[in-house]
Amino acid sequence: MTDSTDTIDWFRHTAPYINSHRGTTVVVGLRSSAASDENFINVVHDIALMHSLGVRLVVVHEQSTFNSDPLTPIAVNKAVADVLAERTRIEQMFSMGLPNSPLHHARLRVISGNFITARPLGVINGVDRSGRGLVRHVDVAGITHALDGTAICLVSTLGHSAAGEVFTLDALDVMGAVSRSLGADKLIIMSDFDGVEDTDGILQRQLTVEAARQSLETAGGGQKEALMLACDACDSGVPRSHLINYTLDGGLLKELYTHDGIGTLISPDEYEQIRVAEAHDLAGILELVRPIQQAGVLANRSNEEIERSLDKFTVITKDSRVIACAALLDNPADNIAEIASVATHPNYRDSGHGERLVAGLIDRAKQAELGRVYVRTTQTGHWFQELGFTRASPNTLPESEKQKAKINRNSNILVRAL
DSSP: OHHHHHHHHHHHHHHHHHHHHTTOEEEEEEOTTTTTSTTHHHHHHHHHHHHHTTOEEEEEEOSSOOOOOOOOHHHHHHHHHHHHHHHHHHHHHHHOOOTTSTTTTOOOOEEEOOOEEEEEOOEETTEEOTTEEEEEEEOHHHHHHHHHTTOEEEEOSEEEOTTSOEEEEOHHHHHHHHHHHHTOSEEEEEESSOSOBOTTSOBOSEEEHHHHHHGGGTOOHHHHHHHHHHHHHHHTTOSEEEEEETTSTTHHHHHHHSSSOSSEEEESSOSEEEEEOOGGGHHHHHHHHHHHHHTTSSOOOOHHHHHHTGGGEEEEEETTEEEEEEEEEEEGGGTEEEEEEEEEOGGGTTSSHHHHHHHHHHHHHHHTTOSEEEEEESSOHHHHHHTTOEEEOGGGSOHHHHTTOOGGGOOEEEEEEO
């Protein structure tokens, strides 16, 4: 029964992410050695499952790490053969209908082709880098046509020129160019490391581009390249880049379909945002406050009452999901405001969200030139006292605020002068 309940709870929490990712364009970059790792079959399964959930997928694979050393014609032919051999192997894996896997009875169409037009890398430091190239143009129409036909698009690190020449390309250059050209919603870079760690070795779940660029100073070679690509992609308009480890079973699914992910998310803005509530936040606010109301910690307010006062709420969102909320119910006529419905999702308690919300509401009350704020509480008086509130008699409140009291709760009143 427990396992069944856990599965149902997981599925319910996953559903919002399934809906939000459906129809999005995601570029998955497979770094060198990803396709030969023993976990790659699970990566293929995860990509197939994402495809079945409506994600438009472009997969870029890196057969070997790029360098700019010139290639002889024989070496170019060998490099091309190696890339095509890996591409064929990946296509074969997507065609396998393995029992007890997302590929069982699946009808996956994988389309590869000459999607990249390239130009020669040219002469650098007096040396002609023959056989090496740079992305010149991405066939957006061709890739879009494949995606519109519900195919997975597989892009290799080969480019062709208008003269018929073939060049080996830097996979990171290809991943970035494809993401930019398609206007991708996400770029996921799968490497042999978990993500970006801080100075204490703790994995950073999310970073702004600015913070991520500061991490470049201490990043290693392969990590630095992937981190630079993630930042550059965000700067060029890709809303989010992800760094995850291709050796982790279920890494793609955990990164996209769970609340905290498993790697490092990089985005232009703060992943967690604090802002005034909007209409689409109502369901999230109700989901937060209902259990706390039922436990008697918060005063019972009807759905209609909360909806009417929605513009009074401030929320903290993570990946568009409300994880904390609080309301400032102002009463300008009596120069006072009540702070109410302070609630945080259980997974994010002890993270300082409540303190941030209360501090923000106090600032709003100051800007409105109110004289004081107060709270009614039955169980969290000590917490508000730590935030500068002091206990007071209900008689110190204006008559209009006294009438709002729920007689049967016998709440304590705590006040803070502004």
